Amino acid sequence: MRSSRFLIATLKETPSDAEVISHKLMLRAGMIRKSASGLYNWLPMGLRVLRKVERIVREEMDKSGAMEVLMPVVQPAELWEESGRWQQYGPELLRMSDRHDRPFCLGPTHEEVITDLIRNEIKSYKQLPANFYQIQTKFRDEIRPRFGIMRSREFIMKDAYSFHNSTESLQQTYDVMHATYCSIFTRLGLEFRPVLADTGSIGGAFSHEFHVLADSGEDDIAFSNASDYAANIEKAEALPPSTPRPAPQHLMQEVATPGKHSIEEVCEFLKVSPQQTVKTLIVLGEVRADKTQPLVALVLRGDHELNEIKAEKLTGIAAPLTLAPEARIKEELGVGIGSIGPVGLKIPVIVDHSAAHLADFVCGANKDGFHLTGVNWERDEQAPLVADIRNVVAGDPSPCGKGTLEIKRGIEVGHIFQLGTKYSEAMKARVLDENGKEQTMIMGCYGIGVTRVVAAAIEQNFDDNGIIWPDAIAPFQVAIVPINISKSEAVANKAEEIYAELTKAGFDVLLMDDEKARLGAMLADTDLMGIPHRIVIGDRGLEAGNIEYKGRRDAEKQEIPAAGIVEFLSVKIQR
RNA sequence: CGGAGUGUAGCGCAGCCCGGUAGCGCGUCUGUUUUGGGAGCAGAAUGUCGGGGGUUCGAAUCCCUCCACUCCGACCA
Numbered sequence A: 001m002r003s004s005r006f007l008i009a010t011l012k013e014t015p016s017d018a019e020v021i022s023h024k025l026m027l028r029a030g031m032i033r034k035s036a037s038g039l040y041n042w043l044p045m046g047l048r049v050l051r052k053v054e055r056i057v058r059e060e061m062d063k064s065g066a067m068e069v070l071m072p073v074v075q076p077a078e079l080w081e082e083s084g085r086w087q088q089y090g091p092e093l094l095r096m097s098d099r100h101d102r103p104f105c106l107g108p109t110h111e112e113v114i115t116d117l118i119r120n121e122i123k124s125y126k127q128l129p130a131n132f133y134q135i136q137t138k139f140r141d142e143i144r145p146r147f148g149i150m151r152s153r154e155f156i157m158k159d160a161y162s163f164h165n166s167t168e169s170l171q172q173t174y175d176v177m178h179a180t181y182c183s184i185f186t187r188l189g190l191e192f193r194p195v196l197a198d199t200g201s202i203g204g205a206f207s208h209e210f211h212v213l214a215d216s217g218e219d220d221i222a223f224s225n226a227s228d229y230a231a232n233i234e235k236a237e238a239l240p241p242s243t244p245r246p247a248p249q250h251l252m253q254e255v256a257t258p259g260k261h262s263i264e265e266v267c268e269f270l271k272v273s274p275q276q277t278v279k280t281l282i283v284l285g286e287v288r289a290d291k292t293q294p295l296v297a298l299v300l301r302g303d304h305e306l307n308e309i310k311a312e313k314l315t316g317i318a319a320p321l322t323l324a325p326e327a328r329i330k331e332e333l334g335v336g337i338g339s340i341g342p343v344g345l346k347i348p349v350i351v352d353h354s355a356a357h358l359a360d361f362v363c364g365a366n367k368d369g370f371h372l373t374g375v376n377w378e379r380d381e382q383a384p385l386v387a388d389i390r391n392v393v394a395g396d397p398s399p400c401g402k403g404t405l406e407i408k409r410g411i412e413v414g415h416i417f418q419l420g421t422k423y424s425e426a427m428k429a430r431v432l433d434e435n436g437k438e439q440t441m442i443m444g445c446y447g448i449g450v451t452r453v454v455a456a457a458i459e460q461n462f463d464d465n466g467i468i469w470p471d472a473i474a475p476f477q478v479a480i481v482p483i484n485i486s487k488s489e490a491v492a493n494k495a496e497e498i499y500a501e502l503t504k505a506g507f508d509v510l511l512m513d514d515e516k517a518r519l520g521a522m523l524a525d526t527d528l529m530g531i532p533h534r535i536v537i538g539d540r541g542l543e544a545g546n547i548e549y550k551g552r553r554d555a556e557k558q559e560i561p562a563a564g565i566v567e568f569l570s571v572k573i574q575r
Numbered sequence B: 001c002g003g004a005g006u007g008u009a010g011c012g013c014a015g016c017c018c019g020g021u022a023g024c025g026c027g028u029c030u031g032u033u034u035u036g037g038g039a040g041c042a043g044a045a046u047g048u049c050g051g052g053g054g055u056u057c058g059a060a061u062c063c064c065u066c067c068a069c070u071c072c073g074a075c076c077a
Helices: A021-028 A044-063 A077-083 A111-121 A167-187 A263-270 A308-312 A326-333 A422-426 A450-460 A489-504 A519-528 A562-572
Strands: A032-036 A039-042 A074-076 A095-097 A103-106 A130-139 A154-164 A192-196 A206-213 A219-224 A230-232 A253-256 A278-284 A295-301 A349-352 A361-364 A370-375 A385-387 A405-420 A430-432 A438-440 A442-449 A478-482 A509-511 A533-537 A546-551 A558-561
Touching: A021 A032, A021 A450, A039 A044, A044 A130, A044 A154, A044 A167, A044 A450, A074 A077, A077 A103, A077 A111, A077 A422, A111 A130, A111 A154, A111 A422, A111 A442, A154 A167, A154 A450, A167 A192, A167 A206, A167 A405, A167 A442, A192 A219, A192 A405, A206 A219, A206 A450, A263 A361, A263 A370, A278 A361, A295 A326, A405 A422, A405 A450, A422 A442, A442 A450, A478 A489, A478 A519, A489 A509, A489 A533, A489 A562, A519 A533, A533 A562, A546 A562, A558 A562
Parallel strands: A192 A230, A295 A349, A349 A385, A478 A509, A478 A533
Antiparallel strands: A032 A039, A074 A103, A095 A103, A130 A154, A154 A442, A192 A206, A206 A405, A219 A230, A219 A405, A253 A370, A278 A295, A361 A370, A405 A442, A430 A438, A533 A546, A546 A558
16 A cells, blocks of 8 residues: 555544553554544544454354354344343443334344344254354444443444254353464454353353553452462452351440541541441342332442442342432431441341451441441451352452452453343244254353453554554554665665565555655654555665665664565565 | 533644633645655634623623533442
């Protein structure tokens, strides 16, 4: 490609609405432009990267034995009614009507459509297992789209759905997908980790997320420092303390803590550490027969955070987890938030392991403006119902039994699930088995955020001058920068010659052939755009038959013979 | 949904407090000189000042209203 015939839309200044580095650099490098909140245009430069990511994903999926299909973006409501998600999905599902007033939605995911398609096409166990995928636009009406392409409303996803007649078969395909995802992210040149994950709203039994490690990630990942264990913090189990609870040393006392509500304020006032306190959260319980929801208290150590996912799975607690309205707490417990404690509370209490392990702790006195000190379980309040309801923190023992946990930030770029029969059951997707009996198919589903991968790759590969693309997904692998083509025929000729040679050798080359372009501007642009290999051609070097090479990450440029450039780059560029 | 903020040329911004008919830098176009790391000079084009309404002789500026966008929060308990 010649720069004179390609839209190089680089910006010197960053548009003011960009916050994270990938968003800024994608705008500055001329890859994307915003159309509306969470909606982006892909310029030629960006699309080249996106297509390369797609190509790698497609090649690896094909290699895994999956079959590519293409499903509609607009989906009929009736399928969503059938699965029950028309009611469940919530406002992220963009609903609309056609001219006949028939309800539709923009697909945020395609379980319903694929299940409908396959139940009509596959009738026999002999056709199983089968795995279908597509690379296609999804729409999710996010509350707050942010970080450019990283969390946009419209995005491109590779989604795959597999169908089976046994859990063993599902497990096999799941394992193949796990391996395929590892190959894909390795080929993309990313530093990633598969991590154990919660199955979330999609449902199902077993699940892994694939995270690209980067500080700007929105997820916390817990890693063992002594094994392969890695889990999303939503999922990572906090082990119960292994030592016995210390014996009580103090008597329970009520102390006035006027105006002190938060853990921080109370600790400061009473001169204790948060680890020596508990906080009591009031949430709604499961809906009872009379349609009312009782209150339930959750007790955590002051320095710990509630893990909503863990909590809402406990029996007696409503899912999704909902904090009780303050007015209801006032009315039923007779105390304002900020002074609640487990002692003498008249509602069910569930206590986190580490809070249950405390002796002589501080908690709210269930009386506005008062706290209790020197509180001890059993002596002052009956032995609590104990569960794991907190997020793990760095330094916790790893659930795998080896080492302690570290927490890192990750960007979720892939997710694989064992769905089981959630959709096939609801939508009656069945095959005849060996005995001629109807059997509900078992399903798996597997997603990769293709557009998000592009942003994640930048989050992991940039410097002060711009993007640094991995070879596999660079918009161009090589940039040829000739100095003064309008003045030097020798330079112009050599640039054309090398451009032809490299192109013929199968490299993706960008020839900077704008006659008026100055060296500094061209170098700034090729760096910003992240082109990983750069050749500068000038009269000075040509006198000795040399050109200049610099890898995007190299500190120094080097002179190499112009004649050997194809061989030189064949060694440098991973293909 | 709650809170905060922003909307002025393609991009980044000033002007608004204190009303007088719109400016700077970058980019773009023309010419010219220059050319080994985002050139210099000379000239030029580009604005319903987010929309609507109001106050006023006069509104980018003051008031009302709507819209869009951005950020933060949605775990005080």
